[in-house]
Amino acid sequence: MEELKFCPKCGETTLLWDGEKKWSCSHCDFVMYQNVAGAVAVIIRYGDEILFTRRNQEPKKGKLDLAGGFTDPKESAEQTCVRELFEEMKLKIDASKLVYKASLPNVYVYKNIPYNTLDLFYEYEVDSKFAVQLEQSEISETMWIKKSDVKPEDIAFDSQRFFFEHLY
Numbered sequence: 001m002e003e004l005k006f007c008p009k010c011g012e013t014t015l016l017w018d019g020e021k022k023w024s025c026s027h028c029d030f031v032m033y034q035n036v037a038g039a040v041a042v043i044i045r046y047g048d049e050i051l052f053t054r055r056n057q058e059p060k061k062g063k064l065d066l067a068g069g070f071t072d073p074k075e076s077a078e079q080t081c082v083r084e085l086f087e088e089m090k091l092k093i094d095a096s097k098l099v100y101k102a103s104l105p106n107v108y109v110y111k112n113i114p115y116n117t118l119d120l121f122y123e124y125e126v127d128s129k130f131a132v133q134l135e136q137s138e139i140s141e142t143m144w145i146k147k148s149d150v151k152p153e154d155i156a157f158d159s160q161r162f163f164f165e166h167l168y
């Protein structure tokens with residue numbers, strides 16, 4: 001973020017990055033924040049098995065991921081869960097059955113830009129193993145993995161790895 005030098009308001013090369021979340025200009029009154037983004041991860045569980053997806057795109061292509069994604073403006077975390085599960089898997093869920101588990105920070109790097117997120121973890125229990133219609137742009141496959149067989153090193157993101165190692 002420190003590579004951005006030009007102030008988008010006055011055009012001078014006086015844009016300063018604070019190293020965490022804020023740009024400001026020393027020549028004019030321009031200030032802009034890159035605040036933490038909300039995101040959800042859903043543990044879809046059938047008995048002792050969890051549904052994982054395999055990422056089909058960068059970052060972390062080929063690694064295991066949970067269903068989920070970034071919260072849109074004006075959306076609740078539960079609405080994000082409902083929308084993402086439908087977008088990714090065409091799965092229609094009952095939001096009242098989502099069980100909140102924990103929150104963890106993560107850094108999601110997309111096209112060399114790091115986005116700090118706060119990942120909210122929800123569990124969703126299902127009555128049967130359903131067939132997933134894959135959205136090819138984001139997921140290459142899905143698989144059910146026994147909780148005891150989940151290998152942390154196969155998991156794409158630090159927050160999810162920490163969750164399975166320490167909180168679940």
Ligand SMILES: [Zn+2]
Pocket residue numbers: 007008009010011012014025026027028029030
């Ligand atoms: Zn300026």
